[in-house]
Amino acid sequence: MNVVPEPLPGGSALASDYIHQYETVGHLYGGDFRSQESRAERAQWLDRTGSLRADRADVVTYLRRYNGKHNAHEAVLRSLELLEQPETLVVTGGQQSGLFTGPLFVVYKAITTIQAAREAAAQLGRPVVPLFWIAGEDHDWDEVNHTYVLNRTGEITRIKLEKGEGPRSSVSEIKVDADSWIQVIAQLDGLLQDSEFKPQLMELVTASSQGAENMTEAFAKLMGALFGQFGLILLDSADPALRRLEAPMFASMIERNDELETAYLAAAEQIKASGYELQADVTPGNANLFYIHEGARLLLHKVEGRFTDRKATVSFTRTELLELLESHPERFSNNVLTRPLMQDYVLPVLATVLGQGEMAYWAIPHQAFKVLDGQMPLIIPRMSFTVIEGTLHKHMDKYGLSFTDVRMHLDDKRKEWLSAQDELKLEDKFEEIKTAFSGMYEPLIEQLGGIQAGLLKLGNNNKDKIIDQISFLQGKALDALEKQNEAGLRQWERIELSLMPLGKLQERVYNMMYYLNRYGLGWLDELMAVPADYSGTHRIIYM
Structure with missing residues (x-):
């Protein structure tokens, strides 16, 4: 495995400035992640403000129960023992649950979290444990119910998990029956080529789905099987047991919702005034909280002093909402702007x-933290990779392709190559013939028009039909040329499908199952051994 940096242009301008020019955007964040001084200051602040967060012992008790069910690895138990100690801090990462772990970047986020916790512990000289926050409360089922793998013939294939009928609820509440799991696992088994590692991999995947009533449970079991050995703690944000611990923060969010709204709107204006685009909606009157009503997850808004959803399915006064929170905390859920605040309340x-x-x-939410006497944690950019297998690397060398060529100019490069295979210069010859024919025929048509007006129109139609026939033969000749170079074109297609499937970076489309099947579970250990890099630079892994 050889790892080479490959900077990518584009992406969020604000994130890019955070990574490369922190001093220009530091007023929007909580500290420079690269600075040991910022890490030390953040740690000291956490030490001083333990009373502002959920009771550490209660949190660990909950995490022991959840991880004991889905992630009962000895290394995780050691992480939880450390977390019980008042000096232990946490590095978090998180994502929605996904089918067979979802896209590769989810795996890379978990690896970044584990490595960043190790590095911080060494720098600060105190325990720091990694935790993966599964966003099971999110309700975008269509985003997480499918995944993509490279099949036996090197083609991209979509696998989709079916669910039962029901309201638009959180992913952790959407029921998945045993038959649906059997169906997608059989699909995966049929798509992956036979290998010495396949039996173990399929056993792992099957075990993760057994008894799993929803996507989140299967995701947690599979993530635990892969990353539990590295001490990665798991948490499901939709777990009713966690909701009871979160209730005091939900109460603060309800009581001080107007202040939070003001903070979000002010921050949004500040971001726009600095020349950046907003990456999440900030609208007046949005409570930035969800309420679960009869299984449906409803976003609350404030209308004439009441909390209601867009369709007025529910409507509560502030007092009524607080009373419901006390009796039914499991009915409340965060959105993208309140989740950072909740995470900071639950964990150090x-x-x-x-x-x-x-x-x-x-x-x-950087100003919203202050409303609740909090402080934004440091932010670490997730590591980003593209995996290039040995055969594909050889193909790229053969055709003189860089990763940038594949990402930006592949169609043009492919056409240039195919044109170079045309020793007869067919395209040029056909174009010459069309030009010559038109040059000879058009003067005759004009002369015929002088004899009879109708002949002009007839002659032009006749010319167009002959040109169409020449073009038809040209197309057939080019098809034959492609057929003659079919083996080479397949190599070009394999490069594209592997590195830029669906026109996107590999890590945003493909699942890791193809690579585990090809290289074994030891491939994960190799990834864990890649040196940490929090510069935001994309890297190429040459296998």
Whole structure:
């Protein structure tokens, strides 16, 4: 495995400035993640403000129960023992649950979280444990119910998990029956080529789904099987047991909702005034909280002093909402702007690992932390990779392709190559013939028009039909040329499908199952051994 940096242009301008020019955007965040001084200051602040957060012992008791069910690895138990100690801090990362762990970047986020916790512990000289915050409260089922793998013939294939009928609820509440799990696992088994590692991998995948009533449970079991050995603690944000611990923060969010709204709106204006685009909606009257009503997750808004959803399905006074929170905390849920505040209440978060889009929208709640006497944690950019297998690397060398060529200019490069294979210069010859024919025929048509006006129109139609026939033959000739170079074109297609599937970076589309099947579970250990890099630079892994 050889790792080479490959800077990528584009992405969020705000996130890019956070990474490369922190001094220009520091007023929107809580500290420079690269600075040991910022880490030390954040740790000291956490030590002074333990009373502002949920009771540490209660949190660990909950995490022991949850991880004991889904992630009962000895290394996780050791992480939880450390977390019980008042000096232990946490580095978090998180994502929605996804089918078979979802896209590769989810795996890279978990790896970044583990490595960042190790590095922080060494720098600060105190325990720092990694925790993955599963956003099970999110309700975008269509975003997480499918995944993509490279099949036996090197083609991209979509696998989709079916669910039962029901309201638009959180992913952790959407029921998935055993038959649906059997169906997607059989699909995966049929798509992956046979290998020495496949039996173990399929056993792992099957075990993760057994008894799993929803996507989040299967995701947690599979993530635990892969990363539990590194001490990665798991948490499901939709767990009713966690909701009871979160209730005091929900109460603060309800009581001080107007102040929080003002903070979000002010931050949004500040971001826009600095020349950046908002990465999340900030609208007046939005309570930035969800209420679960008869299984449906409803976003609350403030209308004439009451909390209601867009369709007025529910409507509460502030007092009524607080009373419901006391009796039914499981009915409340965060959105993207309140989740950072809740995470900071539940855990002593030294730093959190985010992708660039997330880094940009985390600037919106930076003033809201202060409303609740909090402080924004440090932000660490998620590591980003593209895996290039040995055969594909050889193909790229053969055609003189860089990763930038594949990402930006592949169609043009492919056409140039195919044109170079045309020793007869067919395209040029056909174009010459069309030009010559038109040059000879058009003067005759004009002369015929002088004899009879109708002949002009007839002659032009006749010319167009002949040109169409020449073009038809040209197309057939080019098809034959492509057929003659079919083997080479397949190599070009394999490069594209592997590195830029669906026109996107590999890590945003493909699942890790293809690579585990090809290289074994030891591939994960190799990834864990790649040196940490929090510069936001994309890197190429040459296998």
